[in-house]
Amino acid sequence: MPCLSDGAGMTQTDILHKKGGRNVKYREFGKLGIRGSAFGLGCMRFNGPASGDSVIDENKAIRLIRQAIDGGVTYIDTAYVYLDKTSEIVLGKALRDGYREKVTIATKMPLHAVHSREDMEKLLEEELRKLQTDHIDFYLMHGINRKSWEAFKAIGAPKFFDDMKKAGKIRYKCFSFHGPYDEFEKIVQASDWDMVQIQYNFMDVNNQAGTKGLELAGRLGIPVVIMEGLLGGRLSKAPENVQALYDAFPVKRSPVEWAFRWLCNHPQVATVLSGCNEPEQIEENLRIFDTVAPGIMTEEELRLMDSVREAYLSRTKIGCTGCRYCMPCPNGVDIPGIFATWNDQALYGTNPREEWRFKGILKNNAGADRCVGCGACEAACPQGLGIIEGLQATWKDLNR
Numbered sequence: 001m002p003c004l005s006d007g008a009g010m011t012q013t014d015i016l017h018k019k020g021g022r023n024v025k026y027r028e029f030g031k032l033g034i035r036g037s038a039f040g041l042g043c044m045r046f047n048g049p050a051s052g053d054s055v056i057d058e059n060k061a062i063r064l065i066r067q068a069i070d071g072g073v074t075y076i077d078t079a080y081v082y083l084d085k086t087s088e089i090v091l092g093k094a095l096r097d098g099y100r101e102k103v104t105i106a107t108k109m110p111l112h113a114v115h116s117r118e119d120m121e122k123l124l125e126e127e128l129r130k131l132q133t134d135h136i137d138f139y140l141m142h143g144i145n146r147k148s149w150e151a152f153k154a155i156g157a158p159k160f161f162d163d164m165k166k167a168g169k170i171r172y173k174c175f176s177f178h179g180p181y182d183e184f185e186k187i188v189q190a191s192d193w194d195m196v197q198i199q200y201n202f203m204d205v206n207n208q209a210g211t212k213g214l215e216l217a218g219r220l221g222i223p224v225v226i227m228e229g230l231l232g233g234r235l236s237k238a239p240e241n242v243q244a245l246y247d248a249f250p251v252k253r254s255p256v257e258w259a260f261r262w263l264c265n266h267p268q269v270a271t272v273l274s275g276c277n278e279p280e281q282i283e284e285n286l287r288i289f290d291t292v293a294p295g296i297m298t299e300e301e302l303r304l305m306d307s308v309r310e311a312y313l314s315r316t317k318i319g320c321t322g323c324r325y326c327m328p329c330p331n332g333v334d335i336p337g338i339f340a341t342w343n344d345q346a347l348y349g350t351n352p353r354e355e356w357r358f359k360g361i362l363k364n365n366a367g368a369d370r371c372v373g374c375g376a377c378e379a380a381c382p383q384g385l386g387i388i389e390g391l392q393a394t395w396k397d398l399n400r
């Protein structure tokens, strides 16, 4: 079986691996006793070809994957569902010619595709075939929350994962998570997980698993892999008020570098995934991850990132926490969805994900135009928000 860079005799952190003149940081994977590259490549965001005749520009994606591995990346993340189920196929092709042996693969089992042990067996075999390998290193229950964890348990997924570990078809039993902290707290302690993957970045300290979740996993010795470290790219371009803070700091770094540096400062973080679409992004990320290590940030740098977070948050349009106490709206308005879109655009600028979400709201006939001002939402809102007025404002701002 391929293993992560063994780094024999090296210290806990800040391990330098000389490769073609480049130093690439490798980090410990908690209790697993293995090491992986601090920069992990995500295979969820490859672009399609200019011709538009497939969802992935296959040749370009293969070049990007191999560029990352040649630069020292040992951790690659994909999933059954990514890019219309083609991501695993392209990764399998990229890992021919001796590349498989240089990396660990993480891929995922989606709940919607499995209803029984037989389904899980078939799905895993399909993934192994697509990836052209005899085993998967990190196998994840995909996008777990309280409800899906119950469903995964009901079909015997934890035992299936344990059996597949014994059979050598997977090495590690893991899950990825997008729910709130209280659900994370229960699920992370409910099984003997080998790794967890959470969304985390300097803006998400109190969102989803958040800092509390990261620290809990760390206390349990469970390595944490980070997704959305740049919030899907949104943190790569700073708005004016944020850029002014970066510019005023004595050491000059790009917003991407600050975001990755902040993440890697956390000792619990094993690998930070980033989906890259251009060779320059891979090159830049390889460079950045060569300069970071746990505990590397100074007090001044940490204060800068607190100010940056505050500067982003000062752009918030409405203090909706997404608690959904206002739902269901008697007229079908998706109040939390509309406010999340409104805030997201104000904080990070127009971005494809929010546009896609907002289009979905309109398609479902759940836009702010359905509001009749009955006030049922305002009576239920624990934050005391002026929801009716807010909805009217969103209609002007978002309905371009």
Ligand SMILES: NC(=O)c1ccc[n+]([C@@H]2O[C@H](COP(=O)([O-])OP(=O)(O)OC[C@H]3O[C@@H](n4cnc5c(N)ncnc54)[C@H](OP(=O)(O)O)[C@@H]3O)[C@@H](O)[C@H]2O)c1
Pocket (backbone or CB within 6 Å): 041, 042, 043, 044, 045, 077, 078, 142, 143, 176, 177, 178, 197, 226, 227, 228, 229, 230, 231, 232, 233, 234, 236, 256, 273, 274, 275, 276, 277, 280, 281, 282, 284, 285
């Ligand atoms: N399990 C799950 O539920 C789940 C959910 C989300 C993600 N994931 C995994 O986690 C991986 C990482 O998440 P992510 O792709 O959202 O990571 P991310 O790092 O937050 O965002 C990736 C995007 O950031 C931009 N970027 C990356 N490096 C850059 C650089 N040096 N300079 C400027 N822009 C840069 C690119 O945007 P542009 O393309 O716009 O340039 C890229 O597509 C995914 O690829 C996927 O494998 C898993």
